[in-house]
Amino acid sequence: MTVMAVSINEICENTKLAREMALMGNYETAGVYYQGVVQQIHKLLISIADPTRKGKWQLVQQQIAQEYEQVKATTNTLQLLRVDTHVDRPIGLALRSTPFEEPTRDPTAWFGGPPRDPDVWPPPPARDPDVWPPPTPVEHKPAPHIKTVRCQARKNDTVKSSARPQRTANTGKKPDPKSNKKDDKLKPVKKEDKKEDNKEKSDKEKEEIEEEERRFEGSGYDRDLIEMLERDIVQKNPNIHWDDIADLREAKRLLEEAVVLPMWMPDFFKGIRRPWKGVLMVGPPGTGKTMLAKAVATECCTTFFNVSSSTLTSKYRGESEKLVRLLFEMARFYAPSTIFIDEIDSLCSRRGSESEHEASRRVKSELLVQMDGISSNSEDPGKIVMVLAATNFPWDIDEALRRRLEKRIYIPLPNSDGREALLRINLREVKLDPDVDLKDVAMKLKGYSGADITNVCRDASMMSMRRKIAGLRPDQIKQLPKEELDLPVTVQDFEEAMAKCNKSVSKEDLDKYEKWMNEFGST
Structure with missing residues (x-):
């Protein structure tokens, strides 16, 4: 056993040395080591009696032999490259030594031999070693195009219209006169359908080509930066509508006035009535600020850029400011x-603090410059660019940014009607006990945010299931029918859920928001 252990250690060491030499380029030394390892494994195989272990060592021997063959092939290639077959001669000497001769019609003089067979191509001429070959053209494929919501919807329509069952013809059989009559009756209908389909496809293809032609090609910017920002264009429909958001009528009205109405009445929104170029939503967490932004993306049919601080920051110096400028140029396009x-306080906090870095200050300055130049670069009122921001810490925002966000609206905690509407929205897919009065539940949820009310509804809808599976084994839980678990939500379920889920916003926080809005609010 000791002899075998020593030989295995030697095999491991020699294999390690062989691979290190091959990585360092000493292929001849590596070949010597590989050859020795193969011989050592061969001797080891003779002394092994266990067939399983012997089979494993044979696999190892095959792998080492393959590596050895690769090293040998590399060594042979290097030896061929080292052989200098080039004959030194002065450049252009052959051209100067051959005198000019008149062309002749003798085919033997053309091809240096007997007449050439027209079906056989002549051999390629010998290349002059002193003349470089022409460069090979490379096909540069454009980056994949990212389409907007409208373009995607059109593409889906074309797929649906083209996805029709095709009938295969049976070959090798005698034609049936009855079937031929039926086919004759169906043929004109098929032709009309094909013509209509072709017209629809051609129209939709033209629309898609127009959408593709309207693609941002920023001169002076890296293509990678443009693709990174194009990924932040919301392509999928968030599927959040105004009706899914309870209460917040003032915020909905203001967002519609800032985004939708200028597209419907472009002649009215001119001069002093120009659309708002910045809206800041302020409020405690969980009150629906991000939901309002999703509703804007769904309802307003505009190009929606969902930007975070990670999108506009880069490790390279000067690239973050370039990203901010590129973002606004794409938005104008x-x-x-x-x-x-979202959470704009993390991106544009107050300037002048001791802990502020120079790079973050440059990003803030570029953001302020671009926001101030939006209206001057877009004279058409239908071509508006609006900045929609949300924050939980409005007192940390820079003063210049606060001035540029012209509308500063407060998203408060829901009132009693809003809480009742939230309960109805969250419980519309759940059975309710007849004894449950949502007005009473809404009164008990005073001080809860929208997210807190959603958590209470989720917890209350699971109370009956928790009571049902208490003390059961996993196999018994799997056998329970759905009807026994899907029970109506009772008043007791809501009381237990409210006992577990407390409100997340304190009275001190609400006082801070009200104080800030009294001083800087603009609704």
Whole structure:
């Protein structure tokens, strides 16, 4: 056993040395080591009696032999490259030594031999080693195009219209006169359908080509930066409508006035009535600020940029400012568009603090410059760019940014009607006990945010299931029918859920928001 252990250690060491030499380029030394390892494994195989272990060592020997063959092939290739077959001669000497001769019609003089067979191509001429070959053209494929919501919807329509069952013809059989009559009756209908389909396809293809032609090609910017920002264009429909958001009528009215109405009445929104270029939503967490932004993306049919701080920051110096400028140029190109910046206090906090870095200060300055230049670069009122921002810490925002966000609206905690509407929205897919009065439940949820009410509804809808599976084994739980678990939500379920889920917003926080809005609010 000791002899075998020593030999295995030697095999491991020699294999390690062989691979290191091959990685360092010493292929001849590596070949010597590989050859020795193969011989050592061969001797080891003779002394092994266990067939399973012997089979494993044979696999190892095959792998080492393959590596050895690769090293040998590399060594042979290097030896061929080292052989200098080039004959030194002065450049252009052959051209100067051959005198000019008159062309002749003798085919033997053309091809240097007997007449050439027209079906056989002549051999390629010998290449002059002193003349470089022409460069090979490379086909540069454009980056994949990212389409907007409208373009995607059109593409889906074309797929649906083209996805029709096709009938295969049976070959090798005698034609049936009855079937031929039926086919004759169906043929004109098929032709009309094909003509209509072709017209629809051609129209939709033209629309898609127009959408593809309207693609941002920023001169002076890296293509990678443009693709990174195009990924932040919301392509999928968030499927959040105004009706899914309870209460907040003032916020909905203001967002419609800032985004939708200028597209419907472009002649009215001119001069002093120009659309708002910035809206800031302020309020405690969980009150529906991000939901309102999703509703804007769904309802307003504008190009929606969902931007976060990670999108506009880069490790390279000067690239973050370039990203901010590129974002606003793309928004103007795809106008009417909306730029939504969630938690804007993390991106544009107050300037002048001791802990502020120079790079973050440059990003803030570029953001302020671009926001101030939006209206001057877009004279058409239908081509608007609106910045929609949300924050939980409005007192940390820079003063210049606060001035540029012209409308500063407060998203408060829901009132009694709003809480009742939230309960109805969250419980519309759940059975309710007849004894449950949502007005009483809404009164008990005073001080809860929208997210807190959603958590209470989720917890209350699971109370009956928790009581049902208490003390059961996993196999018994799997056998329970759905009817026994899907029970109506009772008043007791709501009381237990409210006992577990407390409100997340304190009275001190609400006082801070009200104080800030009294001083800086603009609704």
